[in-house]
Amino acid sequence: MTGVAIVGIGMHAFGRTDGVSGLEQGAAAVRRALADAGASWSDMQFAVGGSASAGSADSLVSTLGLTGLQFTNVANGCATGGTALFTAASAILAGTYDVGVAVGFDKHERGAFRVDSRSAGLGDWYGASGLALTTQFFGMKLNRYMHEHAITRRTLAKVAAKAFRNGAANPMAWRRKPLSEEEVLASSMLSYPLTQYMFCSPGEGGVALVLCRADQARRYSDRPVYLKAVVVRSRRFGSFEVLAPSLALEHNAGPTVDASSAAYEQAGIAPQDVDVAQLQDTETGAEIMHMAENGFCADGDQEQWIADGETEIGGRLPINTDGGCLANGEPIGASGLRQVYESVLQLRGDAGDRQVPGQPRVAYTHVYGAPGISGVTILSR
Amino acid sequence: MRVDVPVDDGVFAITPDGPRLLGTRCTACGTYTFPRQSGCPSCTGTEMLDVQLAPRGTLWTWTVQGFPPKAPPYIGESDPARFVPFGVGYVELPGQLKVEGRLTESDPSRLQIGMQMDLVVVPLSGDDAGNRVVTYAFRPICAAGS
Ligand SMILES: [Zn+2]
Numbered sequence: 001m002t003g004v005a006i007v008g009i010g011m012h013a014f015g016r017t018d019g020v021s022g023l024e025q026g027a028a029a030v031r032r033a034l035a036d037a038g039a040s041w042s043d044m045q046f047a048v049g050g051s052a053s054a055g056s057a058d059s060l061v062s063t064l065g066l067t068g069l070q071f072t073n074v075a076n077g078c079a080t081g082g083t084a085l086f087t088a089a090s091a092i093l094a095g096t097y098d099v100g101v102a103v104g105f106d107k108h109e110r111g112a113f114r115v116d117s118r119s120a121g122l123g124d125w126y127g128a129s130g131l132a133l134t135t136q137f138f139g140m141k142l143n144r145y146m147h148e149h150a151i152t153r154r155t156l157a158k159v160a161a162k163a164f165r166n167g168a169a170n171p172m173a174w175r176r177k178p179l180s181e182e183e184v185l186a187s188s189m190l191s192y193p194l195t196q197y198m199f200c201s202p203g204e205g206g207v208a209l210v211l212c213r214a215d216q217a218r219r220y221s222d223r224p225v226y227l228k229a230v231v232v233r234s235r236r237f238g239s240f241e242v243l244a245p246s247l248a249l250e251h252n253a254g255p256t257v258d259a260s261s262a263a264y265e266q267a268g269i270a271p272q273d274v275d276v277a278q279l280q281d282t283e284t285g286a287e288i289m290h291m292a293e294n295g296f297c298a299d300g301d302q303e304q305w306i307a308d309g310e311t312e313i314g315g316r317l318p319i320n321t322d323g324g325c326l327a328n329g330e331p332i333g334a335s336g337l338r339q340v341y342e343s344v345l346q347l348r349g350d351a352g353d354r355q356v357p358g359q360p361r362v363a364y365t366h367v368y369g370a371p372g373i374s375g376v377t378i379l380s381r
Numbered sequence: 382m383r384v385d386v387p388v389d390d391g392v393f394a395i396t397p398d399g400p401r402l403l404g405t406r407c408t409a410c411g412t413y414t415f416p417r418q419s420g421c422p423s424c425t426g427t428e429m430l431d432v433q434l435a436p437r438g439t440l441w442t443w444t445v446q447g448f449p450p451k452a453p454p455y456i457g458e459s460d461p462a463r464f465v466p467f468g469v470g471y472v473e474l475p476g477q478l479k480v481e482g483r484l485t486e487s488d489p490s491r492l493q494i495g496m497q498m499d500l501v502v503v504p505l506s507g508d509d510a511g512n513r514v515v516t517y518a519f520r521p522i523c524a525a526g527s
Contacts, residue, residue: 114451123416125389127454129505129516130446131481136469139444147442147494192445192489237423246404246415247441247471247479248423 004089005217005224006379008037008210009341012105014328015174017204022054022331025206026105027063029334033101033208037220044210046070046096048088049103050080051333054204057103069100078280078369079232080104081207081336085377086230088211098213099220105206106331120243120371134282134370135199137242139191142285144240146193149300151288153193157181158306159284160198163320166313167327169353174203175327198284203329207337209344225344228267228362229378233259241372255374256293256366263376264295271295274378275360276346277317278339280368281324291319294366294376318356321346336375339365347381383511385502388456392416393502393517399436400502400517402480405429413477435474436500440519443470443494445487456514457505472498472519483518497522 010032012025026049034041041064049057050073058071076083081104088102115132117124126132145151161181167173179197187196210220217224235241238252264270271294279294281287288302296317297305310316322328322342325335343363345351363379387393393402404415409426415434420427447466452459468484470492483503486492498519507513 111451115454117454123389123392124454125392125516127450128388128456128514130450130455130457130467130483131469132454133446133450136444136446140442140469140471143444144442144494189445189447191447192443194444245481246413247481248412249473249476249478 003214004092004211004227005214006209006227006344007212007217007220007224008033009344010036010208011172011341012206013172014205015203022051022105022107022204023060025204026103027060029206029208030064030101030103033210037210039210039220041065042067043099044069044101045098046091046100047103048072048074048084050074050084051106052080054105054107077373078332079336079367079373079375080333082232082367082375086232089227089230092211092213098216101208101210103208104333104337106333107204108202122243126245134242135191138283138286139194141240143193145289151303155303155306156198156284157184159287160184160326162312163324163326166321166354167323170322173323173327174329194283200282200325200330203331205331205334207334207341209337209340223348225347225379225381227377228269228380229263231259231263231266232375235372239372242370255372256290256368259374259376260294263378267378269362269378274362274364276321276356277319277364278342279319279366281320281326287319290366313354313356321354321356336367340377343379347379385513385515388505388514388516400500401436402434402517404432404434406432415478415480434477438472438474438498440494440496440498441471441473441479443468443484443492445489468492470519485518485520
């Protein structure tokens with residue numbers, strides 16, 4: 001794929017912004033992305049957007065301007081942002097449009113996500129019995145993985161400490177206070193083996209991207225970033241996913257492995273070519289397991305990688321350089337696009353105190369969400 | 382007389398031999414599902430036979446629910462002052478599938494991947510007359526051991 005460039009990026013700070021609706025945060029992100037591209041809303045031929053709990057994205061036109069453009073709402077759980085990007089890129093690749101916007105935003109109530117059993121295709125008994133919690137899945141997938149691959153709790157704490165350290169260097173992040181490994185380990189146990197500070201929280205925020213045909217990128221930006229691959233996959237039989245009353249006996253690698261290998265193939269890029277990665281870190285174990293699922297290391301190698309600081313800024317493969325979901329929280333509709341926003345900053349060399357050294361050329365993003373869906377993008381200068 | 386009412390009578394049955402999970406088996410490829418489904422997730426077949434699943438298996442993985450689930454949908458104790466953590470795990474039923482359920486044990490030092498488990502019911506809520514809404518749970522078979 002050669003055809004799509006990101007020429008504008010905009011973000012509304014993540015965290016809690018009382019008095020500002022999710023839609024307003026989405027609108028702020030769009031305006032910043034347009035300003036970054038030197039374009040106006042009336043230049044946009046189409047838009048794709050989504051939020052899980054902050055209203056229909058297409059109602060943004062009321063505040064951005066009733067220009068009559070095609071606006072498509074997308075909803076795909078935690079992969080909503082990735083799906084908005086996929087849909088927008090597809091419209092440009094198909095030759096339907098030259099330039100448009102992908103936007104994601106959200107604003108969630110405090111505390112763990114409230115799961116609607118029925119919309120997840122499950123009976124009411126599941127939630128009534130105390131099983132409809134995504135946090136349980138993360139604890140159970142990780143417990144099995146630690147058992148099979150000798151990952152220690154100390155390593156879980158190291159990943160959280162890195163996230164909050166990176167978040168402290170990111171003015172758009174929610175959690176900007178560094179936490180020690182000891183503080184992480186000593187926080188309350190939410191879902192064994194995961195403690196409070198090993199989990200991200202539902203939050204608020206918005207991100208928008210201006211996308212255009214690659215051959216028109218220089219009209220808008222002297223530092224375009226090219227979308228080399230964008231892939232979204234759902235689960236296949238035998239994978240271990242969130243909100244599953246049962247699992248097959250046989251084991252299948254899951255949608256992340258499928259999306260990842262398809263993205264490498266589409267981009268013609270290998271895992272060792274990636275200079276900086278943003279991986280879904282709903283909790284610290286997810287980041288660890290996703291390192292292997294995205295092809296960056298073998299199962300179990302994470303223990304040594306992390307002990308050696310290889311995933312820190314300055315390491316072999318810096319991961320979640322903006323603090324990830326742990327430091328930014330998870331506004332579902334915006335989360336995947338936040339990863340792309342951070343990737344563009346890193347590729348432009350604009351990431352400030354958290355800039356990856358050595359002028360990174362290739363960036364990688366990965367989201368995962370219920371009920372077993374993954375989105376991967378590969379970007380390059 | 383006190384009555385135990387299943388949280389959903391399509392999910393498990395209380396029989397004279399104890400509780401039994403209600404699943405289906407694909408007549409084309411033999412894949413098991415829980416709960417019942419009208420189609421096969423493996424071969425896409427649509428002839429599914431109702432079956433009772435094995436009441437024993439081994440613990441495949443587990444966690445402990447350390448904070449009260451939101452109510453609704455939860456119908457058990459959700460008051461943080463009175464909530465008691467409970468275990469959750471997947472139990473591998475030999476030759477069938479892995480079923481997710483609550484565990485009667487919630488102490489991490491007493492839960493081990495690979496331990497033998499059997500099926501019981503546990504109360505979620507009750508009324509003044511002593512009637513209880515129950516759900517299924519897995520119990521370590523050697524509760525007193527290790
Ligand atoms: Zn079948």
